[in-house]
Amino acid sequence: MGAKIENIAYYLPEGKLDSAALKEIFPDFDINKIEDKVGIKSRHIAGEKETSLDLAYKASLNVIERSGTNDIDFIILCTQTPDYILPTGACILQDRLGLPSSIGALDFNLGCSGYVYGLAMCKGFLEASIASKILFVTADTYTKYIHKKDKGNRSIFGDAATATIITKDEKDKLGQFNLGSDGSGFDKLIIKNGGGKNEFDEKAEIKNYGDGNQFTDNCIYMNGPEIFNFTINNIPKLISDTLKANKLKKEDVDYFVFHQANKFMLNYLRRKIGIPLEKFHIDLEKTGNTVSSTIPIALHQALENEKIKKGNKVLLAGFGVGLSWGATIIEI
Amino acid sequence: MEKKHFLEEIKEILLLEETNINTETYIEIDSMASLLLIAFFDENFSKSISQEKIKEIKQIKDLINFVGEDNLE
Numbered sequence: 001m002g003a004k005i006e007n008i009a010y011y012l013p014e015g016k017l018d019s020a021a022l023k024e025i026f027p028d029f030d031i032n033k034i035e036d037k038v039g040i041k042s043r044h045i046a047g048e049k050e051t052s053l054d055l056a057y058k059a060s061l062n063v064i065e066r067s068g069t070n071d072i073d074f075i076i077l078c079t080q081t082p083d084y085i086l087p088t089g090a091c092i093l094q095d096r097l098g099l100p101s102s103i104g105a106l107d108f109n110l111g112c113s114g115y116v117y118g119l120a121m122c123k124g125f126l127e128a129s130i131a132s133k134i135l136f137v138t139a140d141t142y143t144k145y146i147h148k149k150d151k152g153n154r155s156i157f158g159d160a161a162t163a164t165i166i167t168k169d170e171k172d173k174l175g176q177f178n179l180g181s182d183g184s185g186f187d188k189l190i191i192k193n194g195g196g197k198n199e200f201d202e203k204a205e206i207k208n209y210g211d212g213n214q215f216t217d218n219c220i221y222m223n224g225p226e227i228f229n230f231t232i233n234n235i236p237k238l239i240s241d242t243l244k245a246n247k248l249k250k251e252d253v254d255y256f257v258f259h260q261a262n263k264f265m266l267n268y269l270r271r272k273i274g275i276p277l278e279k280f281h282i283d284l285e286k287t288g289n290t291v292s293s294t295i296p297i298a299l300h301q302a303l304e305n306e307k308i309k310k311g312n313k314v315l316l317a318g319f320g321v322g323l324s325w326g327a328t329i330i331e332i
Numbered sequence: 333m334e335k336k337h338f339l340e341e342i343k344e345i346l347l348l349e350e351t352n353i354n355t356e357t358y359i360e361i362d363s364m365a366s367l368l369l370i371a372f373f374d375e376n377f378s379k380s381i382s383q384e385k386i387k388e389i390k391q392i393k394d395l396i397n398f399v400g401e402d403n404l405e
Contacts (some may be wrong), residue, residue, distance in 0.1 A: 012378060033364055037364060037368075038364075065353075152363055196400070208385070209363065211363055213363070224363050224366070224367065225363065225366040225370055225382075226383045228366075228371075229369050229370055229380055229381075229383075232371070233376055233380060234368070264364075264367060264368070268375075270372075270374070271375075
């Protein structure tokens with residue numbers, strides 16, 4: 001007995017922040033550099049009253065409509081920007097979607113590696129017969145936590161939610177997983193205040209990244225260069241270990257979908273690992289980095305554009321905040 | 333790598349407009365240039381440069397010292 005992805009849908013909030021709008025806010029900003037090197041021209045931004053759960057709900061409705069399914073028996077929600085510290089967002093989602101109270105529901109807190117970890121959990125629940133059809137949702141509104149004068153992060157991150165239906169299958173279409181964590185890098189991408197350790201501070205000191213970007217400890221802080229160092233030092237090995245665990249060679253994989261962090265980083269990783277351009281997904285031009293949603297959005301894009309087809313083997317790799325990383329090979 | 337080529341690459345990464353740059357030229361490294369430098373050192377010298385080290389770099393000669401004069405012809 002195995003598991004497979006049955007359907008994927010996503011939802012992007014209506015609000016947008018495009019290059020022209022960014023240029024208006026930051027007249028000195030080199031927008032061409034962002035478009036060329038980072039590969040982002042526009043990002044979707046959740047409305048002031050629109051939460052990650054609102055996005056999650058809409059993505060869920062989309063996937064339920066696409067698949068015509070009504071027998072979901074488990075909800076897993078991956079978010080780092082929950083509506084509440086407690087209760088669990090997935091429980092609220094169960095009620096909003098009108099699903100029976102007999103189903104299981106849980107949240108987990110991961111970012112860019114979240115989709116791979118979620119698939120790993122789904123596989124476990126399905127193979128252990130704890131569930132037979134799982135609604136796995138990713139949803140984040142990072143933009144609510146970015147300082148208004150942090151043009152770097154405002155140009156990178158976008159808001160989004162995705163919903164994937166994962167079911168039991170005779171064939172094991174979710175392959176072997178390779179997961180990793182390194183908490184020593186916890187402060188490379190962090191919101192320091194507002195949790196149990198540090199209270200939200202209305203008078204938080206304004207800090208500078210050093211190149212005109214500002215933040216406070218109430219906001220997202222990202223040490224981009226160190227995240228990049230972590231990525232180039234760890235991800236090539238993650239890919240070779242994942243291929244080994246799945247008894248495949250690089251050439252046996254039809255398509256590679258990595259977390260869509262930024263175009264430059266992706267291209268550098270592609271070259272370092274030795275993946276042909278035509279087998280490698282890079283498309284974050286209209287969405288930006290949507291954290292745990294980038295991989296399912298990319299899968300959806302690749303399916304729609306027929307870059308991947310039924311029977312293809314696709315390597316998925318997520319990496320970032322935590323620090324955390326994971327990869328697997330799925331069959332479409 | 334030839335020193336001349338190294339300097340040309342640095343000039344492009346840091347978008348330096350001066351026609352003639354030398355070891356004493358002062359430089360500023362923003363976040364995007366940091367990523368480009370990290371990739372450049374990793375790809376060409378198999379060296380990992382930390383954000384802290386990047387912050388210490390003020391002149392072209394600091395970059396040369398980081399890769400080591402011996403690694404440049």
